[in-house]
Amino acid sequence: DQQVKQNSPSLSVQEGRISILNCDYTNSMFDYFLWYKKYPAEGPTFLISISSIKDKNEDGRFTVFLNKSAKHLSLHIVPSQPGDSAVYFCAASDNYGQNFVFGPGTRLSVLP
Amino acid sequence: DADVTQTPRNRITKTGKRIMLECSQTKGHDRMYWYRQDPGLGLRLIYYSFDVKDINKGEISDGYSVSRQAQAKFSLSLESAIPNQTALYFCATSVGIGANVLTFGAGSRLTVL
Numbered sequence: 001d002q003q004v005k006q007n008s009p010s011l012s013v014q015e016g017r018i019s020i021l022n023c024d025y026t027n028s029m030f031d032y033f034l035w036y037k038k039y040p041a042e043g044p045t046f047l048i049s050i051s052s053i054k055d056k057n058e059d060g061r062f063t064v065f066l067n068k069s070a071k072h073l074s075l076h077i078v079p080s081q082p083g084d085s086a087v088y089f090c091a092a093s094d095n096y097g098q099n100f101v102f103g104p105g106t107r108l109s110v111l112p
Numbered sequence: 113d114a115d116v117t118q119t120p121r122n123r124i125t126k127t128g129k130r131i132m133l134e135c136s137q138t139k140g141h142d143r144m145y146w147y148r149q150d151p152g153l154g155l156r157l158i159y160y161s162f163d164v165k166d167i168n169k170g171e172i173s174d175g176y177s178v179s180r181q182a183q184a185k186f187s188l189s190l191e192s193a194i195p196n197q198t199a200l201y202f203c204a205t206s207v208g209i210g211a212n213v214l215t216f217g218a219g220s221r222l223t224v225l
Binding site for chain 2: 100
């Protein structure tokens with residue numbers, strides 16, 4: 001059973017609008033969460049992280065929200081740009097990054 | 113040059129052949145990892161190493177072996193490749209101190225016929 005789930009395989013958004021990517025986890029021991037972005041023919045690149053002591057972390061156009069009681073996190077991209085079109089992976093870890101469990105990914109398409 | 117370099121980038125082989133995927137890094141990180149990506153399954157951990165003398169199995173280690181030749185080098189071997197090992201393989205590194213972030217290589221696409 002997957003410990004990290006991304007239930008939307010794909011998402012399409014108009015340029016300039018908000019993109020919201022969701023991630024759910026089952027292991028209550030997870031205390032550190034990351035989002036990675038992956039373009040075709042490249043490795044995943046780190047985007048933003050959040051630890052369990054916070055419920056929000058912002059970095060420019062990217063904000064991650066964590067709801068520990070619901071075991072849910074989301075990535076908001078505002079405004080969305082065509083260059084944001086990629087596959088986004090959610091990852092979770094216990095003990096602040098000893099080992100990571102990845103979700104299956106969501107393919108985001110930002111339409112001009 | 114890339115911080116994490118994987119070779120080969122693409123490889124086609126036949127069932128039963130021995131294959132080695134190599135990874136080298138210039139980040140000076142102690143920790144190195146091998147992941148496998150399959151459609152709909154995300155990235156799954158095969159093996160990881162926290163230093164040169166440390167090797168650990170991940171979620172899907174069966175059919176694979178690894179060697180940590182130096183701090184900067186971590187290779188993945190398939191002793192006898194089978195078609196369901198067709199996948200995209202990623203090497204990653206991390207510093208191992210504090211809140212960790214993985215740095216990935218560009219990937220090695222392996223096709224087993």
